[in-house]
Amino acid sequence: MLSPQIIDLLIKGLIDTLHMVAVSGAIGTLIGLPLGVLLAVTGRGELLQNLVFNRIIGAVVNMTRSTPFIILVVAIIPFTRLVAGTSIGTSAAIVPLTVAAAPFIARVVENAIREVDRGLIEAAQAMGATPFQIVRKVLLPEALPAIAMGLTLSAVSLIGYSAMVGAVGGGGLGDLGIRYGYQRFLPEVMLAVVVVLIVLVQVVQSTGDWIARRVNKRNLKV
Amino acid sequence: MITLTNLQKTFPARGSGVPVQALADIDLTIGRGEIFGIIGRSGAGKSTLLRTINLLEKPTTGSVRVDDVEMTALSAAELRQARHSIGMIFQHFNLLSSRTVFDNVALPLELAGMPKAEIKTAVEPLLDLVGLAEKRDRYPAELSGGQKQRVGIARALASKPKVLLSDEATSALDPETTTQILHLLADINRRLGLTIVLITHEIAVIKEICHKVAVMEGGRIIEQGPVFDIFAHPSHPTTRSFVDPVINRGIPDSLKDRLSPTPQPGANPVLRITFTGEKATSPVISAISRKLNLDLNIWHGQIDEIQGAPFGTLVVEALGDSTSVEAAVSLLKVNHLGVEVLGHAVPANH
Structure with a gap:
């Protein structure tokens, strides 16, 4: 039903999407994870309470998160050009995706860490742990299942966002669907794109669930 | 420490x-x-x-x-x-x-x-x-x-x-x-x-x-x-x-009803005797009973162990005149037992 050219386009679109999501997800995690930890431990009544720092970081995170993604993509074009050297293409699209992913992941990590039982922090303090040790030996390992779920959620969101970067020539599956499926009236291409995206999200979600289950030692059978 | x-x-x-x-x-x-x-x-x-x-x-x-x-x-x-x-x-x-x-x-x-x-x-x-x-x-x-x-x-x-x-x-x-x-x-x-x-x-x-x-x-x-x-x-x-x-230092409710805080004609004093340490195991009660010719009616008693030391309480009604009861109280005190007058027992058929 689909011509070999269309199949080639689908494969290329999938690779572009995976490329964008993987790179922006990875860089987003590198930025978002420490940011989320800082947000969690500097909150009121927390390990390293610092309300000024907490509010500033919180405000920056909220600003990014409250901007609709398609606006963000266009609004930061000068920044994208500065970082990627260009404002069009897959590499350029990674910049706004990362800018959107990092604060999202920061909030996800913050929530995961706040869910850790306060008693564990108290126990670690009673053992004479430094705040850094508490983060590394207690908070992160205990929050790991929730962080794994959160990162999965972030990856699924990124797949959705990546469909919009076609607006700046970002390529990927979303771009393929808009240009071939919609603008060239090829409903079978649109359908194929949707099916591939559904399968992709399912695979990502199942993998994430599997990892979260593996690292979660809380529900083991007695 | x-x-x-x-x-x-x-x-x-x-x-x-x-x-x-x-x-x-x-x-x-x-x-x-x-x-x-x-x-x-x-x-x-x-x-x-x-x-x-x-x-x-x-x-x-x-x-x-x-x-x-x-x-x-x-x-x-x-x-x-x-x-x-x-x-x-x-x-x-x-x-x-x-x-x-x-x-x-x-x-x-x-x-x-x-x-x-x-x-x-x-x-x-x-x-x-x-x-x-x-x-x-x-x-x-x-x-x-x-x-x-x-x-x-x-x-x-x-x-x-x-x-x-x-x-x-x-x-x-x-x-x-x-x-x-x-x-x-x-x-x-x-x-x-x-x-x-x-x-x-x-x-x-x-x-x-x-x-x-x-x-x-x-x-x-x-x-x-x-x-x-x-x-x-x-x-x-x-x-x-x-x-x-x-520790159950209390007395059963059925007996509590018979207790009057003030002496009454025909009412016998009720004593709580507390034994501690080695006193808990010595036969003081029977000795006093014999010595003063005083009948003691046991209402309630318990012996317990705290930190390896025996500890007991005994609630008794003293069936005797006031002088012999007073003598019993002072004798118990001489023997380093805790004594407390809980009240006076009105006879059950009163």
């Missing part, structure tokens, strides 16, 4: 509320190797008090000395160091769900920077001590409550502390497991000479293993002393309400 002097703790007001005084005028001395119990109802301040010992709760004013170190004067780094010699166990165990039994016990040693090989040789005897050697690679979710608390105890002992703080360590456990854990604590206290400070709302825990006890109410210590003395002679009403259910 531990001296708390004039300790106060006030929590600042929340919103428009008033500041809460959690601890007031606390003076407490806990000797080396003692098992010291602090009992009180929830909100009495016992948990706050326990946490001031390792400074998880910073007192507003006052002094906390542990092993001759003034804890309130330490820097953050010095305090972390000092905490290595104060172990702590918790009501909800507070084990890391992501770590195995072995790794949970190893945590304090990792935090102290001990090399892996040394950790292994340090942790294994601890798992043996608490009887969990076969569970070393299990996760806390796979253990029962009692086993989790054993892991908690092994973890608390890992850094070879001099003091063990126990925060309601048996309150989440069933009675049988509670007894096992208490025996383990008493055993550790004997074998390692460890000073144990425990807080509880269960008087049975105090009776079972503590040497000394402090009773708390409203952020204050209302009574303290050796467990035996507090059980034998509770002076504060709150202490009495804790002690009475386990």
Whole structure:
């Protein structure tokens, strides 16, 4: 039903999407994870309470998160050009995706860490742990299942966002669907794109669930 | 070992509320190797008090000395160091769900920077001590409550502390497991000479293993002393309400109805006689009965053991004239027994 050219386009679109999501997800995690930890431990009544720092970081995170993604993509074009050297293409699209992913992941990590039982922090303090040790030996390992779920959620969101970067020539599956499926009236291409995206999200979600289950030692059978 | 002097703790007001005084005028001395119990109802301040010992709760004013170190004067780094010699166990165990039994016990040693090989040789005897050697690679979710608390105890002992703080360590456990854990604590206290400070709302825990006890109410210590003395002679009403259910100093309700507070014609005095220590086993009653030709009608009696010393109460109706009853009372007192006139028994058919 689909011509070999269309199949080639689908494969290329999938690779572009995976490329964008993987790179922006990875860089987003590198930025978002420490940011989320800082947000969690500097909150009121927390390990390293610092309300000024907490509010500033919180405000920056909220600003990014409250901007609709398609606006963000266009609004930061000068920044994208500065970082990627260009404002069009897959590499350029990674910049706004990362800018959107990092604060999202920061909030996800913050929530995961706040869910850790306060008693564990108290126990670690009673053992004479430094705040850094508490983060590394207690908070992160205990929050790991929730962080794994959160990162999965972030990856699924990124797949959705990546469909919009076609607006700046970002390529990927979303771009393929808009240009071939919609603008060239090829409903079978649109359908194929949707099916591939559904399968992709399912695979990502199942993998994430599997990892979260593996690292979660809380529900083991007695 | 531990001296708390004039300790106060006030929590600042929340919103428009008033500041809460959690601890007031606390003076407490806990000797080396003692098992010291602090009992009180929830909100009495016992948990706050326990946490001031390792400074998880910073007192507003006052002094906390542990092993001759003034804890309130330490820097953050010095305090972390000092905490290595104060172990702590918790009501909800507070084990890391992501770590195995072995790794949970190893945590304090990792935090102290001990090399892996040394950790292994340090942790294994601890798992043996608490009887969990076969569970070393299990996760806390796979253990029962009692086993989790054993892991908690092994973890608390890992850094070879001099003091063990126990925060309601048996309150989440069933009675049988509670007894096992208490025996383990008493055993550790004997074998390692460890000073144990425990807080509880269960008087049975105090009776079972503590040497000394402090009773708390409203952020204050209302009574303290050796467990035996507090059980034998509770002076504060709150202490009495804790002690009475386990000691059963009371008299049955059916007999209570027959008691009149004032002497009445035909009514015989009812005495409560308290035996403590070796007196509990000597045959004083029959001796007095014979000597004064006084019949004693036993209403209620109980003998108990506190800290290995027998402790008994006997409620008797003295069937005799007032002079022989007075003579009996003074004779009992001469024999160092506690005597108390509870009232006068109106005859049942009255």
